[in-house]
Amino acid sequence: NAGVTQTPKFRILKIGQSMTLQCAQDMNHNYMYWYRQDPGMGLKLIYYSVGAGITDKGEVPNGYNVSRSTTEDFPLRLELAAPSQTSVYFCASTNSPRTEAFFGQGTRLTVV
């Protein structure tokens, strides 16, 4: 079972560049989430989706965009990368926010 797959695992971006972090799940989960983890700051919710075609802002959405055209995929788009977006990004999915969420291995992004 693949579970939640994130690509790439590592990436270095220059200031002002853009990129898309990919997230795919094969568990037919409706709920998907994007988090960033900064040192000592825990996991901050960027965007989430409760089903295909539906997305909503989390705690720290500025500088990011998402789309959910299929149940399986939930890409996170960074436009005009800034050093403040240097972080580890985690994608997660679940059947319900009341049950276990499954996380990907994370994407370590550095903006220089």
Next chain:
Amino acid sequence: DQQVKQNSPSLSVQEGRISILNCDYTNSMFDYFLWYKKYPAEGPTFLISISSIKDKNEDGRFTVFLNKSAKHLSLHIVPSQPGDSAVYFCAASASNTGKLIFGQGTTLQVKP
């Protein structure tokens, strides 16, 4: 505005003793609470959860207590084992919105 707070960044206990990790929340809309465990360079993994209609849930060595009036929950690990050393995240979900919010995490070290 930190809706889920873990005020202790770290905790150190002796093997065999009890570990108590604490978590506070501010949003009354949260109706489910979960604990996750995270090792370095991996995504978080689910540990245990509790519904807001309960005050205790037990699973082996792990017990979660919920004090709804105080908006406080705690995770008890007994007996603690060196393999429990990890970062523990408290999370809260609002099932009416699908939002899943995490705290800052507590690093637990269990000494042999």
